[in-house]
Amino acid sequence: xxxxxxxxxxxxxxxxxxxxxxxxxxxxxxxxxxxxxxxxxxxxxxxxxxxxxxxxxxxxxxxxxxxxxxxxxxxxxxxxxxxxxxxxxxxxxxxxxxxxxxxxxxxxxxxxxxxxxxxxxxxxxxxxxxxxxxxxxxxxxxxxxxxxxxxxxxxxxxxxxxxxxxxxxxxxxxxxxxxxxxxxxxxxxxxxxxxxxxxxxxxxxxxxxxxxxxxxxxxxxxxxxxxxxxxxxxxxxxxxxxxxxxxxxxxxxxxxxxxxxxxxxxxxxxxxxxxxxxxxxxxxxxxxxxxxxxxxxxxxxxxxxxxxxxxxxxxxxxxxxxxxxxxxxxxxxxxxxxxxxxxxxxxxxxxxxxxxxxxxxxxxxxxxxxxxxxxxxxxxxxxxxxxxxxxxxxxxxxxxxxxxxxxxxxxxxxxxxxxxxxxxxxxxxxxxxxxxxxxxxxxxxxxxxxxxxxxxxxxxxxxxxxxxxxxxxxxxxxxxxxxxxxxxxxxxxxxxxxxxxxxxxxxxxxxxxxxxxxxxxxxxxxxxxxxxxxxxxxxxxxxxxxxxxxxxxxxxxxxxxxxxxxxxxxxxxxxxxxxxxxxxxxxxxxxxxxxxxxxxxxxxxxxxxxxxxxxxxxxxxxxxxxxxxxxxxxxxxxxxxxxxxxxxxxxxxxxxxxxxxxxxxxxxxxxxxxxxxxxxxxxxxxxxxxxxxxxxxxxxxxxxxxxxxxxxxxxxxxxxxxxxxxxxxxxxxxxxxxxxxxxxxxxx
Ligand code: SF4
Numbered sequence: 001x002x003x004x005x006x007x008x009x010x011x012x013x014x015x016x017x018x019x020x021x022x023x024x025x026x027x028x029x030x031x032x033x034x035x036x037x038x039x040x041x042x043x044x045x046x047x048x049x050x051x052x053x054x055x056x057x058x059x060x061x062x063x064x065x066x067x068x069x070x071x072x073x074x075x076x077x078x079x080x081x082x083x084x085x086x087x088x089x090x091x092x093x094x095x096x097x098x099x100x101x102x103x104x105x106x107x108x109x110x111x112x113x114x115x116x117x118x119x120x121x122x123x124x125x126x127x128x129x130x131x132x133x134x135x136x137x138x139x140x141x142x143x144x145x146x147x148x149x150x151x152x153x154x155x156x157x158x159x160x161x162x163x164x165x166x167x168x169x170x171x172x173x174x175x176x177x178x179x180x181x182x183x184x185x186x187x188x189x190x191x192x193x194x195x196x197x198x199x200x201x202x203x204x205x206x207x208x209x210x211x212x213x214x215x216x217x218x219x220x221x222x223x224x225x226x227x228x229x230x231x232x233x234x235x236x237x238x239x240x241x242x243x244x245x246x247x248x249x250x251x252x253x254x255x256x257x258x259x260x261x262x263x264x265x266x267x268x269x270x271x272x273x274x275x276x277x278x279x280x281x282x283x284x285x286x287x288x289x290x291x292x293x294x295x296x297x298x299x300x301x302x303x304x305x306x307x308x309x310x311x312x313x314x315x316x317x318x319x320x321x322x323x324x325x326x327x328x329x330x331x332x333x334x335x336x337x338x339x340x341x342x343x344x345x346x347x348x349x350x351x352x353x354x355x356x357x358x359x360x361x362x363x364x365x366x367x368x369x370x371x372x373x374x375x376x377x378x379x380x381x382x383x384x385x386x387x388x389x390x391x392x393x394x395x396x397x398x399x400x401x402x403x404x405x406x407x408x409x410x411x412x413x414x415x416x417x418x419x420x421x422x423x424x425x426x427x428x429x430x431x432x433x434x435x436x437x438x439x440x441x442x443x444x445x446x447x448x449x450x451x452x453x454x455x456x457x458x459x460x461x462x463x464x465x466x467x468x469x470x471x472x473x474x475x476x477x478x479x480x481x482x483x484x485x486x487x488x489x490x491x492x493x494x495x496x497x498x499x500x501x502x503x504x505x506x507x508x509x510x511x512x513x514x515x516x517x518x519x520x521x522x523x524x525x526x527x528x529x530x531x532x533x534x535x536x537x538x539x540x541x542x543x544x545x546x547x548x549x550x551x552x553x554x555x556x557x558x559x560x561x562x563x564x565x566x567x568x569x570x571x572x573x574x575x576x577x578x579x580x581x582x583x584x585x586x587x588x589x590x591x592x593x594x595x596x597x598x599x600x601x602x603x604x605x606x607x608x609x610x611x612x613x614x615x616x617x618x619x620x621x622x623x624x625x626x627x628x629x630x631x632x633x634x635x636x637x638x639x640x641x642x643x644x645x646x647x648x649x650x651x652x653x654x655x656x657x658x659x660x661x662x663x664x665x666x667x668x669x670x671x672x673x674x675x676x677x678x679x680x681x682x683x684x685x686x687x688x689x690x691x692x693x694x695x696x697x698x699x700x701x702x703x704x705x706x707x708x709x710x711x712x713x714x715x716x717x718x719x720x721x722x723x724x725x726x727x728x729x730x731x732x733x734x735x736x737x738x739x740x741x742x743x744x745x746x747x748x
Contacts, residue, residue, distance in 0.1 A: 003450075003451040003469060004105065004468045004469055005098045005099065005100040005102075005105030005106065005468075006100055006104070006105035008468070008703060009743065009744075010104065010105060011104050011105050011106075011463070011468050012744075012748050013103075013104065014103050014104025014105075014106075015090060015104050015106070015462070015463035015468075016089070016090035016462065016463070016640060016748075017090060017462070017635070017636075017639045017640045017747045017748055018089055018090055018640065019640065019641070019642035019645050019745070019747060020084045020085065020088045020089065020640055020641060020642055021084070021642040021643065022084065022643075025055050025056075025058075025060045026060050026061055026083070026084070031055055031060065032055075033053035033054055033055050033060065033061070034054050034055050034056070034057075035053075035054050036051040036052070036053055036054070036063055037051065037052050037054060037480075037497055037498075037499045038050075038051050038065055038068075038497060039051075039052060039479075039480060039495075039496055039497040039499060040068075040366075040486070040488075040494055040495075040496055041075065041078070041079040041082055041366075042082055042141070042366060042478070042479035042480070042637070043078050043079065043082065043366060043632045043637075043638075044078070044210070044211065044364060044365065044366060044632065045211070045362065045363035045364055045365055045366060045367075045368045045369065045488055045489040046070070046071065046076075046211055046212070046213045046214065046488065046489055047070065047071075047366060047486060047488035047489070047494055048065075048068065048070070048071035048074060048075050048076075048079050048213055049065035049068020049069070049070070049071050049073075050062050050063075050064070050065055050068075050075060050079060050082075051063040051064070051065050052083060052480060052499045053083075054499060054500060057500050057501065058086060058087050058500065059083045059086035059087075059480060059499060059500055060083065061083055062075075062079075062080065062082070062083050069492075069561035069562055070191065070213070070488065070490070070492065070494075070562070071213050074212075074213050074216060076212035076213070076629060077629055077630050077643075077644060077647060078629070078630065078631075078632055078638060078644060081641045081643050081644050082637075082641075084640075084641045084642070084643075085478065085637050085640060085641060086478065086480065086500070087503075088462070088640055090462050090463070090640055091461060091462065091503065091506070092460070092461055092462060092463060092473065092475040092476075092506065093475060093503055093504030093505060093506060094108040094109070094110075094111070094475060094504060094505045095108070095109045095110065095111050095113075095114035095115075095472065095473065095474050095475060095505060096108060096109065096114075096463070096470075096472070096473040096475075097109045097114070097117070097471065097472055097473075098470065098471050098472075105468070106463070106473065109472075111474075111475075111505045111507070114472050114474055115474075115512075115515045115516055115519045116519055117471075117472055118430075118457045118472055118474070118516055118519070119516055119519035119520045121428060121454075121455040121457070121471070121472075122134055122158065122428060122430075122455075122516070122520060123520060124455075125427045125428040125454055125455060126158070126159075126160075126428075128427075129425075129427050131158060131159040131160045131161075131408070132160050132161050132162050132408070132411070132425070132426070133160075133425065133426055133427045133428060134158055134160050134162070134426070134427070134428040134429070134430070135160060135162035135163070135411075135417045135420070135426045135428070135429050135430075136150065136153070136154045136158065136160065136162065136163040136164075136429075136430050136431075136432075137163075137164060137165065137166070137414060137417065137429065137430070137431040137432070137434045137436065138150045138163065138164075138165040138166070138371075138376045138431075138432050138433065138434060139165060139166050139365075139371070139432060139433030139434045140165055140166055140167040140170060140171075140365035140366070140367050140368045140371035140372065141365055141366045141367060141371075141433050141479070142367060142371060142376075142432070142433055142509065143367065143370075143482065143483075143484025143485060143486055143496055143531065144367060144370040144371065144373075144374055144484060144485045144486060144487065144493075144535075144538065144549075145484040145485065145510065145531045145534040145535050145538060146482075146484065146509050146510050146513075146534075147165070147367065147370065147371045147374055147375070147376045148374040148375055148376075148382055148534060148537075148538045148541070149510050149513055149514075149526075149528075149534055150163065150165075150375075150376045150432065150513065151163060151374060151375025151376045151377075151380075151381070151382065152375065152400060152525065152526075153513050153516075153517060153526065154376075155375075155407050155408055156400055156402055156406075156407075156522075156525055157516075157517045157520060157522045157525070157526060159406065159408060160408060160411070161378070161408035161409055161410060161411035161412075162378070162411040162412060162417055162420070162426060163376060163378060163411055164376070164377065164378040164411065164412070164413050164414040164417060165371060165372070165376045165377060165414065165434070166365070166414065166433075166434045166436070166439060167365065167368055167371055167372045167377065168377075168413050168414040168415070168720060168721065169414070169439055169440070169721065169722060169724070170327065170363070170364045170365055170368055170721075171330070171361060171363050171364065171365075171368050171369075171372065172330075172372070172377075172716075172719040172720065172721050173329075173330035173331070173332070173335030173336050173338070173339055173716055173718075173719040173721045174325070174330050174339050174361035175372060175719070176336045176339070176716075176718050176719040177335075177336045177338075177339025177340050177342075177343060177719075178339070178343070178361070180336070180340060180602065180604060181340060181343040181347070181601055181602050181603075181604065182343075182578075182579070182594050182595060182601055182602075183546070183587060183594055183595025183596045183601075184384070184546045184547075184578065184587075184594075184595040185372075185373075185384065185546075186369065186491040186547075186565070186578055187358075187359075187360035187361070187363075187369075187489060187490050187491045187578070188352055188353065188358055188359045188360060188577070188578045188579055189322070189352075189353075189357075189358030189359065189360060189490075189576075189577055189578070190490045190491075190492070190564065190576040190577065191214065191217045191489070191490050192576075193322060193355060193356050193357070193358045193577070194214075194217040194218060194220070194221050194322050194358070195217060195220035195221045195223075195224055195226075196221075196224070196320070196355055196356035197221055197226055197320045197321055197322040197356045197357070197358070198225070198226050198227070198318045198319045198320045198321060198356070199226055199227050199228075199229070199314060199315065199318040199320070199321040199322075200218050200221050200222075200226055200227075200228045200229070200321070200322050200323075200324065201229045201231075201315060201321065201322070201323040201324070201345075202218070202228070202229065202230045202231070202232075202238060202239075202242075202324050202325070203230075203231040203232075203253060203323070203324070203325040203328065203329050203342060204231065204232060204253060204325050204326055204327065204328020204329035204330070204338075204725075205232075205238075205324055205325055205326035205327075205328055205362050206232070206234070206236040206237075206238070206326075206328070206626055206627070207236070207237075207238040207324075207326075207362070208236065208237035208238050208629070209236070209237065209626075209627055209628055209629040210326065210327075210362070210364065210626070210627050210629075211326070211362045211489065212629065214324070214362060214489075215237075215238060218238065219241070221322075222241070227243040227244070227314055227318075228241070228242040228243050228244075229242060229243065229244045229245075229246070229311055229314060229315070230242040230244075230245050230246070231245075231246040231248050231253065231256060232245075232246075232247070232248065232328060233247060233248060233249065233250050233328075233622075233624055233690065233691050233694050233696075234247075234624075234654070234689055234690045234691075234694075234696060235247070235688075235689035235690070236689070240689075243314075244307065244310055244311055244314060246301075246303045246307055246308070246311060247302070247303065247691055248301050248302065248303055249300075249301055249302040249622070249691065249693070249694070250611070250622045250624045250694055250725055250726035251332055251334075251610065251611035251622075251723075251725065251726040252300050252301040252302065252608070253301075253328075253329040253332075253338045253341065253342075254329075254334060254337045254338045254340075254341040254606045254607070254608045255292065255297055255300040255301050255608045256297060256301045256303060256308070256341075257338070257341030257342055257344060257345055257606065258288070258289045258292035258297070258341055258344075258606060258608065259289075259292045259293070259294060259296070259297025259298075259301070259308050259312075260297075260308065260311055260312045260315060260316075260345055261285070261286075261289045261292070261341075261344050261345060261348055262289045262290065262292040262293060262294070262297070263294065263308070263309060263312035263313075263316065264312055264315070264316045264345070264348050264349075265286050265289065265348075267312070267313070267316060269312070269313075269315075269316025269317055269348075269349075270316075270348050270349075270350075271348070271349055271350025271351070273350070274347075274350030275347070275348065275350065278347075278350070278592060278593065278594070278599075278600055278601060279347050279600050279601045279602065279603055280598070280600050280601075280602050280603065281602050281603035281604065281605075282347075282348070282603045284603070284605055285344055285603040285604065285605050285606075287605075288605035288606075289605075294308050294309055300608065302691070302693075315345060315349065316349070318349070318351070320351060320354075320356040320357050321346075321349060321351045321357060321358075322356070322357070322358040322359070322360075323342060323345065323346050323358075323359045323360075324359075324360055324361075324362055325338075325339070325342050325361055325362070326361060326362040326364070327364060327626070327724070327725070328626075328725060329342065330361070330719075330721060331721060331722065331723060331724040331725040332611070332716065332721070332723050332725055332726065333609070333611065333612040333714040333715060333716055333717075333723040334607070334608070334609050334716060335716045335719055335721050335723075336716055336718040336719050337606045337607050337608070337609075338606070339361070340604040340606040341606035342359075343359065343601075343604075344603055344604065344606060346359045347601055347603055348603075352579055352601075353577060353578070353579030353580050353581070353583075353593050354577075354580065355577075360489070360490070362489055363488070363489045364633075365633070366479075366486055366488075367486035367487060368489075369487040369488065369489070369491060370485065370486050370487030370493065371486075371487075373487070373542075373547035373565075374538060374541075374542065374547070374549075375396075375541075378410055378411035378412060378413055379410040379411075381393065381396045381541075382396055382399075382538060382541035382542050382545065382547075383396075383541060383542030383543065383544065383545020383546065383547050383548060383549070384542075384545050384546040384547035385545050387407070387409060387410050388409060388410055390404070392545075393407055395541075395544070396541055399537065399540050399541040400525060400541070401524075401525065402525075413715070413720035414434075414436065414440070415440060415441075415713060415715060415720070415722060416720070417429075418436070418440070418445065418446055418449040421449040421452055421453060422445075422449055422452070426453075427453065427454040427455070428453060428454055428455045428456070429450075429453055429455075429456045429457070430456075430457050430458075430459070430516075431456075431457075431458050431459070431460075431466065431467075432458075432459040432460070432476065432509060433459070433460060433476070433509075434466070435464040435465060435466045435467075435633075435634035435636050436466055437450065437464075437465045437466040437469070437702075438464075438465055438466070438634035438635070438699070438700075438701075438702055438706055438708060439633060439634045439699070439708065440708065440713075440722070441708050441711035441712055441713045441722045441723070441724060442677045442678075442708070442709070442711060442712060442713040443706055443708040443709050443711075444677070444678055444709050445713070446466075447469070450466065450469035451469065453469075455471050456469055456470045456471055457470060457471065457472045457473070457474065458470040458472075458473050458474070459473075459474045459475075459476045459509060459512055460473065460475075460476050460636070461475065461476050461477065461478050461506065462636055462637070462640065464634065464636040465634070465702045465703070474507075474512050475502075475504065475505055475506040475507065476506065476507065476508075476509045476512060477502045477506055477507065477508045477509055478502070479496060480496075480498070480499035480500060481498065481499070481500060481501060481502040481506070481508065482496070482498055482508045482509070482510075482531065483495070483496055483497055483498040483531050483532075483554075484496050484531045484534075484535070485535065485552070485554070485557060487565065488562075490564065490576075491564050491565060491578070492562035492563070492564050492576075493549070493552055493557055493562060493563045493564070493565060493567075493574075494557060494562045495554055495557045495558055510528065510531065510534065513526070514526040514527065514528065532554060535552070535553075535554070539551075539552060543568070544568075544586060545586075546566070546586065546587070546595055547565055547566065548565060548566040548567065548568045548586065549565055549566075549567060550567070550568055550569065551563075551567040551568055551569045551570050551571070551572045551574075552565070552567050552574075553570075560573065560574070562574075564576045564578075566584055566586070568584055568586070572584065579593040579594060579601075580593065581593060585599070611714075611723065611726040611727070612712055612714030612723055612727075613676070613712050613714065613723075613726075613727045613728045614728060615693075615728045616728065618728075618730065619674075619675065619676065619728035619729055619730050620728075620730060621659070621693060621694065621695055621728070621729050621730060621731055622691075622693060622694045622695070622726050622727070622728065622729070623673065623675065623694075623695055623696075623697065623707075623710060623711070623726070623727050623728070623729040624694055624695075624696050624724075624725050624726055625696070625697055625698065625699045625707050625708070625711060625724050625725065626696065626698060626699070626725075627698055627699070627700065628648045628698045628700070629647075629648075630644040630645075630647035630648045631644065631648065631698065631700035632700070633700065634699075634700065634702075635700035635701060635702070635747070638700070639700065639701070639702075639747035639748075640747070645746055645747045648698075649746035649747070650682070650683070650701065650705060650746045651680075651682050651697050651698050651699075651700070651701050651705050651707060652682055652683050652684065652685035652697070653671050653673055653682050653683070653684050653685060653695050653696075653697050653731065654685045654687050654689075654690050654695060654696040654697070655671075655684060655685070655686060655687070655690065655695045655731065656686075656687070656688065656690050656691065656692040656694075657686050657687075657688060658692045659692045659693075659695075659731075660684065660686045663731060663732060663733060664733055665684045665686070665731075665732075665733045666684070666686070667684060667685060667686040668683055668684060668685075669683065669684045669733055669734070670682070670683060670684075670733070670734035670736070670737050670738065671683065671684040671731060671732070671733060671734055672731065672732050672733075672734045673695065673697065673707075673710060673729050673730075673731050674710070674729060674730050674731075674732075675710035675711070675712070675727055675728065675729045676728070677709065677710055677711075677712065678709035678710045679709075679710070680697070680704065680705065680706070680707055680709065680710060681704070681734050681737075681738035682697065682705065695729065695731055699711075699724070701747075702748070703740070703744070703748075704738060704739070704740045704744075705740070705744075708724075710727065710729060711723070711724050711727055712727040
């Protein structure tokens with residue numbers, strides 16, 4: 001059993017989250033560092049350049065990296081405080097085993113003993129229940145080398161089909177939509193095209209808080225005369241500076257895209273040459289959007305008909321444009337349809353693959369892009385290859401020197417892994433850099449499934465809320481304790497540099513995985529001595545795939561200020577603009593810019609379906625969730641950084657003054673938010689920047705403050721992304737403060 005050994009408060013007392021503040025050398029700006037190391041921020045997909053200050057082999061602060069190619073010295077509040085997680089009092093310095101008699105419920109254990117125990121449990125479970133009974137959950141913050149190794153470890157060492165990653169909660173709808181429309185999944189253009197465009201369209205992206213540096217690119221475009229359209233249920237900071245704001249109802253984006261395409265066709269705001277020469281499927285899509293009249297679009301989306309017409313005219317008549325979207329349209333049970341609807345607008349305009357004419361999803365996690373390309377996704381092999389394709393399997397098996405038939409087939413997605421636990425088919429779990437108890441929807445179910453596991457081992461550098469259920473915890477490494485590549489939001493591969501060694505018994509994650517392989521008696525293929533060797537194998541395994549990294553070296557990445565994939569050979573500079581005429585394309589081979597045999601992109605009839613759980617008399621409001629600028633994902637790191645906690649200490653329920661008045665709720669009141677799955681009592685934040693039929697709560701917190709106890713586990717049938725962005729709730733003024741008030745600190 002993997003239930004928590006003690007009450008949460010007793011675990012928190014020892015393992016946190018506690019807050020770290022600057023002190024000692026970190027507070028004294030006069031301390032001269034021993035060295036400055038150029039690397040990148042550990043948090044979001046913007047991957048800003050930063051220089052970490054090192055004194056006595058500890059990270060004590062930072063300096064901006066003024067000429068970093070993407071971020072040019074800029075950092076958001078998270079970036080400037082990231083150094084405070086080094087030498088943190090909560091840092092795991094030894095392996096741990098569950099022990100209800102030990103302080104905090106866990107007792108230190110020797111590293112070798114821990115590895116032996118993990119190997120013995122994996123062996124036992126797989127012998128008793130088969131290879132697929134042991135699952136692996138990984139993270140998109142891992143370097144690409146580690147992500148690649150995790151995929152290989154699952155398929156070659158454990159021979160389990162069941163590996164998936166937390167990018168499943170992030171970019172998979174965009175990835176699936178891009179593959180269906182373009183045959184490849186990557187930002188089509190570098191961000192340097194944004195300031196060169198006439199019109200920026202932003203759908204479902206709270207850019208200032210979730211991708212802060214992109215704000216600068218959009219504002220440069222505005223300075224150059226561009227217009228900005230923002231579509232969002234909330235008047236987010238970027239929306240407050242736009243020319244046209246469309247306050248769409250959560251879950252209705254595809255209807256809006258269809259309505260705009262309807263008007264583009266009606267007014268002949270189309271690039272006929274591009275549609276004829278570069279695409280397939282326009283006629284069927286045009287027929288499909290015929291029913292999306294402005295009136296019907298307005299009824300479904302909640303956006304005024306006049307605003308829809310204005311958006312269509314601005315988009316339809318623009319000379320150049322850049323469309324950006326993010327989780328706001330992707331976190332839906334029809335997230336892929338939303339993405340396809342957005343892409344239809346781009347294809348109808350013909351504005352892609354040229355300077356100032358672009359399209360992209362904004363990746364969320366540090367290595368959201370690279371982490372999904374090289375084999376930790378349940379259906380994918382390195383190079384963006386398909387695990388169900390015999391040729392792809394044979395190619396990768398040859399690089400790995402194994403029989404193709406020995407490779408498992410596709411596994412199940414991250415959420416389905418827990419349903420398989422419920423069905424009794426998965427008995428054991430290894431997780432790394434993933435905190436599903438906070439980040440998966442309907443999270444009380446996840447907690448019950450963690451309790452049901454026979455054996456659970458977590459690799460992490462802090463004891464996150466999920467790891468509290470573990471039998472064994474292995475102490476992993478912080479980003480600055482290892483080197484490797486990640487692929488940031490534009491598709492640009494950058495280099496993470498090692499700054500300091502891991503403390504105590506903590507190890508670089510790839511070493512831990514190789515130690516488990518050795519303890520299982522299966523070291524073959526897991527004897528790398530350094531990340532560079534893993535990259536060398538990854539380069540060979542990706543060669544010829546859509547995500548071709550075969551020409552990527554650390555030296556080239558450093559020399560060029562990053563390399564955009566595909567980069568198919570040592571003398572290839574990389575591909576900043578993916579669909580530019582003449583760009584390297586291993587599928588079309590000159591037939592056209594897109595990654596299909598005929599080189600043409602595909603229109604799709606993007607289907608509108610209502611959210612999986614719409615409002616009704618019992619639950620009359622829509623709940624939507626997201627991030628705040630000072631926190632990141634499940635908060636494992638950022639809830640331990642004092643100044644970031646102080647900036648936005650606890651989750652609050654955003655609601656419109658009109659709704660607040662109806663409910664008799666004032667700003668700051670304790671408020672109960674309830675769905676069919678759970679209840680949260682949080683303070684109200686009355687704001688005019690949200691639709692009156694919608695409430696918003698950020699999701700970074702744990703336990704009684706975790707809004708994912710309320711969200712729904714409905715998933716997109718193609719991408720398997722959960723529907724975080726809309727479910728039905730009711731809200732009321734709380735009769736009394738919650739039990740946790742006064743017992744838990746804000747971050748706990
Ligand atoms: S969190 Fe993102 S935007 Fe902020 S500094 Fe880090 S990489 Fe840059």
